[in-house]
Amino acid sequence: MRSYVQGPASVDESSQLPLWRRAETMDLVYVGYGLLVVALVLASYLLGALGWLPHDPQAMNVGLINAAPFTPGHLLGTDFLGRDLQARLILGIQAYFLPGLLAITISVVAGSVLGILAGYRGGWSDTIITYFDNLLDSFPRLVLILLVIASFKPDIYYVMVVVGITGMPVIANLIAGKIAFLRQTNFIEAAHALGLPAHTVILKHILWFNCRAALVIQATLGMAEAILVETSLSYLGFGVQEPTPSWGNMVQAGANYFLQGNFWPSTAPALAILATILGFQLLGDGLNNLLEGKRGK
């Protein structure tokens, strides 16, 4: 039980406060951690793209293999060929960053279009889109991706198109649900009564004013999914191939030494995956609680 009773008066009062003051502490912690992760990923991506790495990620040092962290010269240690783990971790972000952005762009844009068609037009387009959503939801994502890999031998960008397509139903349902709710509100009715064209109502009053927070949240969660898919595929040997680093194939490469007690080379990328996916998930959920007011009490 909550120790206080929230009456209507206190709700009014508290809604005057700035967002960060009426938020719950945990949500702020979630969002703060998430933003930190996003900033780190972004900075590391840029470092990798510009080639400003602490070491050459491919330079081997056979005299110093599977080194522990804080070894002089190698802050995060080295892998089974004596390559610098820090440099490889930073470079590993290249493997999922742009592909992940592609996936979430596809799901957000195409999902919104489907959601608008289903929610705004209704009728037959609603039925067809619901069917299409259910159809996509029927496939385990990894199985569908393996099917596509077996048929096309695609590179990671095409795989991410599949990830983007399988991410559409969530967004479409979300937008359709929002529109079903918004259509009954006075301001949308007023917009229609004023004779505003449909695209203004949809793009400005529905998508921009009322759905942008939800879309950002879904995009954040979608990035977590994309990272999960990329690292899983690289682990399974279908994604980025050695010697190009990806967090997934780094875990896989280090795993051979894991059972001998050399945890670090596969644990370092695993922790990077853990911290990053956690960051995107917490950012999404925290923002959801803050902006959409869905409190998991």
Place this chain on the structure above:
Amino acid sequence: MKFAAVRPVSRVLARELAVTALLLLGVSAVVFAILYLAPGDPLNVLLEGQSPRSELALGMREALGVPRTWYGQYAAWFGKMLQGNFGNSIRTGLPVLPELARVGVNTLYLTLGSLALTLLIAVPIAVHTAAHGDTAGNTAATIGAYILSAVPVFWFGYIVVYVFIHKFGMFPLISGTATKQAQAWLYFLVPIFVLGTASGTLSEVIRHLREELSRVLAEDYIRTARAKGAPVWRHAFKEGFLIPVTEIVSAKIPFLLGGAVIVEQVFNWPGMGRMAWQAAQDRDYPVIMGIALVAAAFVRFGNLLQRVVFTAVNPRASKE
């Protein structure tokens, strides 16, 4: 009264069955379309290294009786599938469906076992947090579930294997196959434990159940029940527990099957996921097609069960 309520429910169920059948038809169309659009020709795999001449491929095509049009091919393929003929594996030459049935049982053990474990962990946490609100312990449990669900399942598998080797002196490396040893059941439980805790379903089950249950517990009818001293849990059970649990379980079946691909790979579990990995490696079309179809059928069946529960529990569902 009861009799009147029975009819619409059965009508709804008939409708759900029809929808499921339509969706499975769509699933087969998607699988066919992917293979049809794929570059290259399965015949090239069959004829590999024998003859590059196109007349020969054409002759082979005629000899095998492959229809020329896409709808002809789809109809022929679909017709054979209805008779239980999913084709033969290119790698092993064995018929796909019996092979799938053989390994599918192992995947079923793995996914159902991990589902049970997930619920065993998630339900107490969710019910407790919904009933008692945010306490320090609840916050810790929630954060723990978040972290656990972000752990890469393949790495977590190695940790568990390491612990078993070095702490318990066991080698659960070929799980599911070793049956002689006294602790054979442990070989079964380890992958189930890994998939059940670290597949990402845990935190979502907790979140969904907690949100729904706390929403229901705040409803007027629960307040009324509480005020008149009626058992609150019995009143909240259907809407606040049964429906959200079946909803999230059916929504998470595809994720469990996807997670099974990785866990089976880590533990050498002889299931459908490992078979899918092998098939993707070898570009073994018939096998991966069969797996995609069977997995989608699993998902639709889970969804159908959820709709059945929902319709049975919620009389309003029959009004749709």
